[in-house]
Amino acid sequence: MQGTALRLPAFLALFACLLGLVFAYNSTADYASHLDRQLHDMHCSFIPGAGTTTEAEACRAAMYSPYAALLKEKYWGGIPISLFALGAFTFFAGFSLYLALAGARAPKSAVAFFTAVSLTPMLTSAGMLVISLTQLGTICKTCAGIYVASFLLAVAGIWTFVASRRVAVSDSNALLPLAWLACLAGVTLLPAVVYAASMPDHTKYLAECGVLKQPIEKHDALVKMRTSASRQPAILFEDPLCPTCKAFHERLVSEGMFDKLDVQLALFPLDDTCNWMLDRPLHPGACTVSKAVLCAGPEARRVMDWAYEEQVYLTRAGKAGEPTLREVIRQRWGNDILKCMDAKDTTVRLNNHLHFAAENSVPVSTPQVYLGNRRVCDEDTDIGLRFTLKKFAPEVF
Amino acid sequence: MQTESEGSSSWIAPVAGVGLALVLLGFVSISVLSNVSAAEARLLTPEAENKPKVAVAAQAEVAYCTPQFKQVLERVLHACGLAEGDQRRGCKPADVKTFASISDQDFNALFTPLKDRGGVLRFDMGSEELDAGSKELLEQRWVDRKGARYFFVVARASKTGTPMANRQLSHRRANSVLFHLKEVSKDPELDKKVGLLWLGNEFAQLSEDYCSWPNSRPNEKCGEEPINRSAFVSWVDCRL
Numbered sequence: 001m002q003g004t005a006l007r008l009p010a011f012l013a014l015f016a017c018l019l020g021l022v023f024a025y026n027s028t029a030d031y032a033s034h035l036d037r038q039l040h041d042m043h044c045s046f047i048p049g050a051g052t053t054t055e056a057e058a059c060r061a062a063m064y065s066p067y068a069a070l071l072k073e074k075y076w077g078g079i080p081i082s083l084f085a086l087g088a089f090t091f092f093a094g095f096s097l098y099l100a101l102a103g104a105r106a107p108k109s110a111v112a113f114f115t116a117v118s119l120t121p122m123l124t125s126a127g128m129l130v131i132s133l134t135q136l137g138t139i140c141k142t143c144a145g146i147y148v149a150s151f152l153l154a155v156a157g158i159w160t161f162v163a164s165r166r167v168a169v170s171d172s173n174a175l176l177p178l179a180w181l182a183c184l185a186g187v188t189l190l191p192a193v194v195y196a197a198s199m200p201d202h203t204k205y206l207a208e209c210g211v212l213k214q215p216i217e218k219h220d221a222l223v224k225m226r227t228s229a230s231r232q233p234a235i236l237f238e239d240p241l242c243p244t245c246k247a248f249h250e251r252l253v254s255e256g257m258f259d260k261l262d263v264q265l266a267l268f269p270l271d272d273t274c275n276w277m278l279d280r281p282l283h284p285g286a287c288t289v290s291k292a293v294l295c296a297g298p299e300a301r302r303v304m305d306w307a308y309e310e311q312v313y314l315t316r317a318g319k320a321g322e323p324t325l326r327e328v329i330r331q332r333w334g335n336d337i338l339k340c341m342d343a344k345d346t347t348v349r350l351n352n353h354l355h356f357a358a359e360n361s362v363p364v365s366t367p368q369v370y371l372g373n374r375r376v377c378d379e380d381t382d383i384g385l386r387f388t389l390k391k392f393a394p395e396v397f
Numbered sequence: 398m399q400t401e402s403e404g405s406s407s408w409i410a411p412v413a414g415v416g417l418a419l420v421l422l423g424f425v426s427i428s429v430l431s432n433v434s435a436a437e438a439r440l441l442t443p444e445a446e447n448k449p450k451v452a453v454a455a456q457a458e459v460a461y462c463t464p465q466f467k468q469v470l471e472r473v474l475h476a477c478g479l480a481e482g483d484q485r486r487g488c489k490p491a492d493v494k495t496f497a498s499i500s501d502q503d504f505n506a507l508f509t510p511l512k513d514r515g516g517v518l519r520f521d522m523g524s525e526e527l528d529a530g531s532k533e534l535l536e537q538r539w540v541d542r543k544g545a546r547y548f549f550v551v552a553r554a555s556k557t558g559t560p561m562a563n564r565q566l567s568h569r570r571a572n573s574v575l576f577h578l579k580e581v582s583k584d585p586e587l588d589k590k591v592g593l594l595w596l597g598n599e600f601a602q603l604s605e606d607y608c609s610w611p612n613s614r615p616n617e618k619c620g621e622e623p624i625n626r627s628a629f630v631s632w633v634d635c636r637l
Binding site: 090100347 | 407409410411413414415416417418419421422425426428429430432433434435436437439440441443451452453454455456457536540542543544582584585586634
């Protein structure tokens with residue numbers, strides 16, 4: 001009976017580890033699949049083992065965030081942290097089975113060690129949860145699965161410790177915990193080492209996306225967003241109502257890169273009101289918001305940031321019609337901006353932005369990023385961003 | 398101190414634990430390796446259909462850009478020096494006749510689709526001065542560029558006067574338009590956008606029907622003489 005008191009928490013720990021392994025495996029598989037530089041559906045469900053889905057925005061946001069992987073400058077996409085979870089849960093699964101089978105024969109030091117280290121996944125998960133809530137504003141379901149598994153493992157660890165105080169536990173060699181700790185470290189690192197050793201080198205693909213034929217806009221129409229920290233010239237083709245542009249912009253900001261770029265913004269609204277390259281508006285109202293950005297002068301960055309922050313609202317206003325959208329802009333930025341937006345010069349300037357895109361045969365898709373003259377491939381603007389920047393613009397680090 | 402497990406071998410638990418860890422570790426490592434290798438294989442031999450085709454930004458190309466229209470446009474633009482930019486500017490009637498290789502009527506018919514895109518700037522007899530109405534219409538049309546690459550100015554003169562005088566007059570009218578555009582647009586690339594043709598009274602005279610086209614003097618009497626004292630201006634939405 002005394003052994004059973006220890007076995008129950010050990011089996012709970014084993015269950016938690018297997019659960020954690022499933023979620024960590026899904027997360028790792030999603031990350032690894034993107035090493036082919038394509039877009040893929042992702043696992044994003046609370047149900048362990050559920051298939052991939054296109055409805056995975058929160059999981060995609062987490063994957064693209066700077067917190068999802070380590071050593072992103074050294075390896076394209078970095079080393080996903082889920083690999084460490086895979087290793088750690090593997091170790092804990094083995095140790096849990098050992099405790100479950102050993103029962104009362106488990107040495108005191110083993111129980112103490114297990115209790116102590118079983119809290120580490122939960123502490124790590126707590127940190128990631130805080131980051132998710134405060135930095136990403138969303139929780140990815142796959143990550144949540146790992147958090148739950150970590151929590152259960154911690155509960156099992158504490159339960160094991162409590163149970164061990166009521167049963168007779170044999171004593172053992174005090175050096176064993178050091179050996180186990182070394183094993184834990186080794187097992188935790190091994191999947192990451194395998195991943196890093198086997199991943200393809202993306203360097204040769206980075207420069208395959210061409211250059212700007214005419215990098216200078218001769219009418220001086222582009223919006224300059226230089227800061228005191230700017231070091232690397234960059235031209236960004238963006239649409240203020242494009243969600244991907246917003247995500248990219250937030251990624252640059254959260255990576256601490258935006259201010260280090262000497263940005264020239266070429267507005268490329270995907271709205272047929274001003275953009276002849278489309279036969280229907282992908283982002284209704286984007287031309288109007290783009291004019292507001294142009295009219296903000298030195299405050300252009302603020303208007304652009306506002307457009308991204310309020311993108312959902314502005315998109316809805318854009319769909320409701322031009323007067324609604326103009327009223328939203330007027331309420332936030334005043335009457336003068338509307339006067340400027342109606343001026344011929346503003347129409348011509350926005351048109352010059354679009355012709356700049358046409359003269360450079362830029363893909364009709366946003367965002368498009370050019371570091372100096374060199375186009376950053378779309379595939380390198382998310383998980384491979386830091387790696388690409390390190391190669392093309394090391395001075396921003 | 399043994400309790401309920403007394404009698405069972407003490408090595409089973411650690412071996413089972415290590416065994417499970419090794420099995421899981423092997424599975425995890427092989428899975429990671431396999432996922433990464435599969436991605437690498439896709440990277441090295443991408444399937445064409447997996448790559449979505451993205452359109453490329455370009456100037457506008459609309460329905461009236463028929464091969465015939467583009468042929469004339471190209472001949473005129475290149476022959477008149479627009480593409481090269483610095484040697485000569487504009488085409489006189491003889492040039493247009495030679496390079497366009499097209500009859501008067503066919504030449505005018507090519508511009509019919511531009512009726513609403515363009516405008517006719519009307520002048521006083523013997524004058525090349527743009528009045529306020531002409532300036533306003535010209536600026537309006539200039540701003541409404543959209544995706545066009547070239548802006549055409551086709552200046553004419555009425556039958557009154559000698560061909561030589563009319564040729565010079567229509568040349569001055571074309572230049573008036575260009576100078577005004579230079580003044581208002583401050584566009585450093587203007588010379589690469591604007592194509593000038595001056596036809597005098599020798600080629601492609603407009604019929605009275607063109608009085609119904611948008612023009613700078615909509616409330617003034619119009620006829621075959623006044624409508625040819627003019628410069629037709631329009632962006633042309635064709636790629637060459």
